[in-house]
Amino acid sequence: MSRSTGQHYYLNIYTKESQWDRPTEEAEQPSSDAEQVQCSHLLVKHCKSRRPSSWREETITRTVEEAVELIKEYREQIDSGKAEFADLASELSDCSSAKRGGDLGFFGRGAMQKPFEDAAFALKVGELSEPVHTDSGVHIILRVA
Numbered sequence: 001m002s003r004s005t006g007q008h009y010y011l012n013i014y015t016k017e018s019q020w021d022r023p024t025e026e027a028e029q030p031s032s033d034a035e036q037v038q039c040s041h042l043l044v045k046h047c048k049s050r051r052p053s054s055w056r057e058e059t060i061t062r063t064v065e066e067a068v069e070l071i072k073e074y075r076e077q078i079d080s081g082k083a084e085f086a087d088l089a090s091e092l093s094d095c096s097s098a099k100r101g102g103d104l105g106f107f108g109r110g111a112m113q114k115p116f117e118d119a120a121f122a123l124k125v126g127e128l129s130e131p132v133h134t135d136s137g138v139h140i141i142l143r144v145a
Contacts, residue, residue: 038145040102043095045137054094067138
């Protein structure tokens, strides 16, 4: 129900478009031509992150360089088979998505910071990114779907 008008409206859960009139057909999940992707990520924040704190540390003091080194170490552990992505993300990610093994669910263009979005949409399913820098910190991204 609309808060401003008090009228019922209809929301397409896939496109997030709303309309007043009842839809004439069911909403369809977007095709797989990269309108949306599903990714997991592991975030390492640093002292220059836009919010240098997390569920793991109240005040993050590591440098950007230290964050990059940590991300590279985590990526190597995943690549070598010494660790599973979801396990590392659950334990070490500075993002609240850690409780879901780093899973961010499906998202479309415009939902994430631009460097993250560009990297996520460039990945093939099952591919792991190189370190990606955003205002939040340094990420590795795993494209799931």
